[in-house]
Amino acid sequence: MAMEKMGANKRYMRVAIAGGAQVFKFNNTGANNLDIGRRNGEAVIEQLTKAGLRILAKDIGGTHGRTVTFTVPDGKVEVKTLSQGVAELCYLADNRERSAA
Template structure:
């Protein structure tokens, strides 16, 4: 029996990873307010994951990590995905994260998680793309794995059992 090796590639803050290696798992570990955008073309077995930190650039900075901001991160991910031959109308799009982990009492609420959720929904809608599944909001951190052999997207919230979306 041949046991195939699985290579886990961690997608860090602001990073965008794309691959057609079916032995690979793309992984965002410990998402708080950040959003993981997971895309998978089942025909080419092409997967992408972007670990997006903030809704949009406040100062119009052109130099930033490719997925730091959601407004540019979604565009960058779609561009790379198309360049690699993916067809968007059969692509599975899933989003994970956007939690409010740090709830300061009183009027100091940061709301980055909520603003990130709104931003990613808007950015995808502007491209005419539907979200196929999501695990977003709440107060718990999450990790997400995208298995490029099958397109399975498995989420594990802090202290809870993993589940597929």
């Protein structure tokens, strides 16, 4: 992992993930069954888990796209959706865990 090569210790890394929405509707019901957003979310979780990284918070799935904001000084992660506005997902700089529904 590139961060470890630069001296980071995986034990101290925390991850927040957002996305994996099914944002496109297709007329062909077979295409809807692909559920690419859900599958992408599952793949990300699987790979992060394999890498031994701790997922502190997640906001994945659903049918609305997201915009993610990360504030470097305090590690705050916010997720904005059209349906729910801005929600605080977590703080990666400490152990305060908050989860958007």
